[in-house]
Amino acid sequence: MAYTPDYLGYDTPKLGFGLMRLPKLEDGSIDVAQVSEMVDIFLDGVLTYFDTAYVYDSGASEEAARKALVERYPRDAYTICTKANAWLGSPTADQVKDQLRISMERLGVDYLDYYLLHAIQDNNQQAYDDFGLWDWIREQKASGLIRHWGFSFHAGPERLERLLTAYPDIDFIQLQVNYADMEEPSVQARANMEVAAAHGVPFTVMEPVKGGTLANPPRAVREVFDAAGEGCSYASWAIRYVASMPGVLTVLSGMSNVEQVRDNVSYMSSFTPLTADEMAVVAKAQEALAGVDQIKCTACHYCTDGCPMQIPIPDFFKAMNRKLIFEDEADALRRYRHTAESAGVNASDCIQCGQCEGACPQSLPIISYLARIADELE
Ligand code: SF4
Ligand code: SF4
Structure with a gap:
């Protein structure tokens, strides 16, 4: 099934504000004053999507979003996503379901635009199944508390295929995609995108700069981008690349200071997809990255069970x-x-x-x- 022009969020700006790595004060609390300035710059850039989670900073991320965003702007000036987590801290089913109420209180909102089951992996999907969270999240949508539902995902295409087949009414998902992980066996970004496309399910992108590493890539990669002569930041190549992919609702950048917001907004507030020439530059960067010495372990763990020394x-x-x-x-x-x-x-x-x-x-x-x-x- 191909994506159609009216898929969910067609008009969603292609840069979203990830609230996972917010700036901190010396006492370890979130620097709400700086976050407020970051929010102002982001919204001034006609960008609207904010992404947090129940577990980010033990709830402080959601609290900061209320103070810097919700209490300072009308509700229709932005959209917000948060997530329910069924595995961190081994919660009970009732505790997971209560996360929705707590998240909405922390955020100070009476509905959520987007709500996700958080970080589905091979070793934790069972908890989401056993707790009946797939039916529960649909009930929340039917009640009007959430507008769109889905899950964020850290596993391979076979599991994704099973999930999207089992839940054809899903609105969207969240995938890890970046130019370093397109063929990376432990991520399989390209294969996961192909599964999403086959089901016509749009996705938000996490880790577009791979935890910040593509903002400062290996020298061989920097040389490729420098030679292109566009004067763009390395992060901008990474973010614009994934934003150019079909099916992308928005690309979540976990911004940590005002400078990062200014840089991201400068090229994403009026985003146009990379040209064929620019895509060729990224392909060269991917080749350069592939030539970097590395251990090509797929993290399958077949080696660990029988190790007499239990070496990880x-x-x-x-x-x-x-x-x-x-x-x-x-x-x-x-x-x-x-x-x-x-x-x-x-x-x-x-x-x-x-x-x-x-x-x-x-x-x-x-x-x-x-x-x-x-x-x-x-
Ligand atoms: S068996 Fe071990 S070393 Fe080999 S790919 Fe799998 S996890 Fe990596
Ligand atoms: S002890 Fe060394 S060689 Fe033996 S299984 Fe463990 S890691 Fe491999």
Whole structure:
């Protein structure tokens, strides 16, 4: 099923304000004064979509949205999305359902434009099923408390196909899409977009700059964009690229300061899709990124069950990739230490039994990778 011009949110501006990484004051609370200024710039740019979640900053994100947005602008000046979470903190079914009331109180609204079941993954969909949340969220739409419903998604196309087939009345979904993850096995952005398109379901985009890493990409990628000579920020290439995809309701940028809002608004308030020449530039950037040394682990975890030392192999590889792909050694070290401490084991604890290499469908030289990680991150 192809997207039609009147699909949900056709007129939604292509940049949305993600409220997950809001600026903080020294005491750790959200800097509402700065958020208010950011909101003003965003709305002045004729942009309207705001995205938060019950769990963001333990509710402080929703509270900040009320103070910076809801209490300062008429209700028809913006749309707002929040999300119910059935797995963080292991809530009961009743507690999850009560999140809607609490979110609306925190936000100070009497209806929500968009409401999502939050971050469906392979290891948590069962909770959404067992709690009856699919029927429950439709009842909320029927009651008028929410206008559109869907789910945000962190799994592969087979699961997405099953969900969109099971719930054909879904209004929209939220997918991770960026130029680094189009073919990335652990994300499968292109394949997920194809499933959404086949069902005619539009989607909002999360992580368009991959947690900020594409705002400061590897040198080889920066050189490609610099050579294009447009003088655009690296973030703008990433955001305009995903905003050009068919089916995109809006691209959520998790903005953290006034400068980021100004930059994003400068090229997104009157967005036009990338030209064929510009798409070719991004294709070159993707090629340059593919040439960056990295561990091509798909995070399938086939290797971990039989490891006698219980080494969290894919998580160590993910940390190492922060150094290899994004030249961010400090972040690689931080992630490695956090993972090693949580698991109580280091890469150097590998006894080289070889069990994992026999199980790896990607035929990765796991033992030598672990030795390199022990050498560079321990
Ligand atoms: S080779 Fe090392 S990482 Fe692989 S299963 Fe054996 S102990 Fe675990
Ligand atoms: S089996 Fe291979 S691809 Fe899968 S998680 Fe382990 S190292 Fe990564």
